[in-house]
Amino acid sequence: MAVYTDVTTDDLARFLSRYDIGELLSYKGIAEGVENSNFLVHTSKGHFILTLYEKRVAEKDLPFFIGLMEHLAARGLNCPQPVKTSDGSALGMLAGRPAAIVTFLDGLWIRKPSVGHCAAVGEALAQLHIAGSDFAMTRANALSVESWRPLLDRAAARGDDVRPGLCAEVAKELDVLEKSWPRDLPQGVIHADLFPDNVFFLGDKLSGLIDFYFACTDTLAYDVAICLNCWCFEPDHAFNVTKGRALLKAYQTVRPLSAAECAALPILARGAAMRFLLTRLVDWLAVPEGALVKPKDPLEYFRKLRFHQSVTSATDYGLDA
Numbered sequence: 001m002a003v004y005t006d007v008t009t010d011d012l013a014r015f016l017s018r019y020d021i022g023e024l025l026s027y028k029g030i031a032e033g034v035e036n037s038n039f040l041v042h043t044s045k046g047h048f049i050l051t052l053y054e055k056r057v058a059e060k061d062l063p064f065f066i067g068l069m070e071h072l073a074a075r076g077l078n079c080p081q082p083v084k085t086s087d088g089s090a091l092g093m094l095a096g097r098p099a100a101i102v103t104f105l106d107g108l109w110i111r112k113p114s115v116g117h118c119a120a121v122g123e124a125l126a127q128l129h130i131a132g133s134d135f136a137m138t139r140a141n142a143l144s145v146e147s148w149r150p151l152l153d154r155a156a157a158r159g160d161d162v163r164p165g166l167c168a169e170v171a172k173e174l175d176v177l178e179k180s181w182p183r184d185l186p187q188g189v190i191h192a193d194l195f196p197d198n199v200f201f202l203g204d205k206l207s208g209l210i211d212f213y214f215a216c217t218d219t220l221a222y223d224v225a226i227c228l229n230c231w232c233f234e235p236d237h238a239f240n241v242t243k244g245r246a247l248l249k250a251y252q253t254v255r256p257l258s259a260a261e262c263a264a265l266p267i268l269a270r271g272a273a274m275r276f277l278l279t280r281l282v283d284w285l286a287v288p289e290g291a292l293v294k295p296k297d298p299l300e301y302f303r304k305l306r307f308h309q310s311v312t313s314a315t316d317y318g319l320d321a
C-alpha cells in the first residue's frame with residue numbers, strides 16, 4: 001500500500017473509539033504498495049491494519065471485499081479479518097475516505113521467490129478458488145478486457161515518453177485481445193492481484209494471503225495467468241519454466257485445469273500482462289503530489305507481454321503436454 005491520505009491522531013483516536021480494540025498507542029503509514037492508504041496501528045490490545053480506500057476501490061464494492069474475507073476465513077484460508085465496531089459495522093469513514101480495520105497477519109513477503117514458493121502459491125490459489133466457489137456475492141472485474149482501451153486512452157498523451165512507440169504497440173495488442181478474449185471458461189471468485197507482496201510466508205511455509213481489493217467474479221484460469229506473470233519471471237525478465245511448472249502442478253493437485261483452460265493460458269497471460277502494464281502506465285504518469293508512494297515500472301509488464309506473444313502453447317509455461 002501507500003499513503004495518499006493523512007490521518008491525524010485525534011481523528012484516528014475518535015475512529016477507534018467505536019471499536020473494542022483498546023487504546024491507541026502508536027500508528028504509522030505503510031509506504032509499500034500503490035493502491036490504498038494503509039497504516040499499522042498499535043493499540044493496547046495488539047496490532048491492526050487500518051486501510052483508507054482510495055481511487056480504484058468503489059465504495060459500493062466494499063461489502064463484497066469484507067464479506068469475501070470473512071467467507072474465506074470461515075473455510076480455513078488465512079487472510080485478514082475485518083474487525084467490527086461495537087455496533088457491528090466493518091466499515092466507517094475517516095479523513096473523508098471509507099475505512100476499515102483488519103487483523104494483522106504475521107509473516108513476510110518473499111522478495112526472490114524460489115520454485116518451492118511458486119508451488120506454494122499455486123496450491124493456495126486453487127484453495128482460494130475452491131473456498132470461494134460457494135460465496136454468494138458477485139462483483140464484475142472492473143479491470144478486465146473492456147477497461148483496457150480506456151486506460152490506454154488516459155495514458156495516450158504521454159505514454160510514448162515512457163518508451164517510444166509504446167502506445168501504438170499496446171493498441172495493436174488490444175485489437176488481438178479484444179477479438180480473442182475467452183468468455184466461456186469456468187468462472188468464480190478470483191483474487192486478481194496475487195503478487196508476491198500479497199502472499200506471506202513464515203519460514204518456507206505459506207502463512208496467509210492479503211489485499212483482496214481487486215477480488216471479483218471472473219475466469220478462474222485468468223488468476224493462474226496473473227500468477228504466472230508475477231511469480232515465474234526472473235529479475236532479468238526471462239520466464240522460468242521450472243517455476244511455471246511447479247506453480248501449475250501444485251494448482252492442479254487441488255483444482256485440475258480443463259483442456260479449454262490450458263489452451264487459453266497464453267492469451268490469458270497476455271491479458272494479465274496488459275492489465276498490469278496499463279494500470280502501472282496510468283499511475284506512472286499521474287503520481288499525486290505529496291503522496292507517499294513509489295510507482296511501479298510499467299515496462300516490466302511490456303517485456304512480459306513480449307514473452308507471452310512468443311508463446312505457442314501452454315507447454316511453454318511448463319504445463320505437461
Ligand SMILES: Nc1ncnc2c1ncn2[C@@H]1O[C@H](COP(=O)(O)OP(=O)(O)OP(=O)(O)O)[C@@H](O)[C@H]1O
Pocket residue numbers: 001002030032033034035036038049080102103104105106109193195197198210211213
Ligand atoms: N493484514 C495485514 N497484516 C500484516 N501486514 C499487512 C496487512 N495488510 C497489509 N499489510 C502490509 O501492508 C503492505 C501493503 O499492503 P497491500 O499489498 O494490501 O497494499 P496495496 O496498496 O493494495 O498494494 P498493491 O500494490 O499490492 O495493490 C503489505 O506488504 C504489508 O506489509
Ligand SMILES: N[C@@H](CCO)C(=O)O
Pocket residue numbers: 034035193195276279280296
Ligand atoms: N500488484 C499491482 C498493483 C495493484 O494493481 C502491480 O504490481 O502493478
